[in-house]
Amino acid sequence: METEAVKMWAAALTIAIGGFAPALAIGKLAAKAMESIGRNPESAGKIQVPMLIAIAFAEAIAIYALVVALIIKFV
């Protein structure tokens, strides 16, 4: 396969696979948070900020994958 074709596959697969696991992680985080808010509605304020922080950590991994995909495609 020529380099261009390989690069295209690499970029596409990087972001496709690299976005899958963080999406799963964020889903699990938010689900647990929703569950505990549902069980105890008054704790919503206390749960929001730590949940957001945890989601940011998980999303960062997806962003790493995106940056690698962009580097493969454009550099």
Add this chain to the structure above:
Amino acid sequence: MHISLAAEKLFNIGPLPVTNTLLASWISVVVLLGLVWSLKRKGIKSVPKGLQNIVEFIFETWLNLMDGVTHDRKKSIRFFPWVVTIFLFVVTSNWLGLLPGFGTIGFNEIKEGKHVLVPLFRTVNSDLNVTLALALISVIMVQVFGIITIGIVKYSKRFINLKNPIIGLLEGIDQLATIVSFSFRLFGNVFAGEVLLVIIASLVPFVVPLPFYFLEMFVGVIQAFIFAILSLVFFEVATMEHH
């Protein structure tokens, strides 16, 4: 369509290069200083109105949010300038980057035989150098706050743990990973957003980019918030008494 990962150099001041992101960051600083000057000019009133009201609302919300993390008003006030400055700088830079003119007004140059447009202004945080600088400032201030608050002996026990040296080493590696994580999170979000807007605008220039601009506004403020609140969390962890 030409998308450059690195910020393009425009001119030199002496031996130092000036990139389009540096120029844009000066505009961010001018905007923030203009905000301060505008408040100073009107004077701080006991009953806030208009701009002072908005600024007080933002500051109060942040201070209460920080109290939720530190559980100590004095600590919050001490961390406040660092955390909220990071937030204001990042959100101003991100939102300025959405204005018309950023990325579109520039110089026509020939690079590697192709005609490319070198923009005069480029979103500040789409330059890895900027986000790396902010991340370094955050992590260095984590160490400084740790040393100032609990003393250098107690703070170095975090990294030089005699009972379990691996934990100390891991803490050091964790700090380095934090630098990478902070810088790439902000860079990735802003750069990817820029690329997305360029591509969508090159496909359908009318109406369709609108929801993507709203997305970028949202991402801009969320990433600023995340950067600031994560810095705060690390400040807090560094200044916690070891249990």
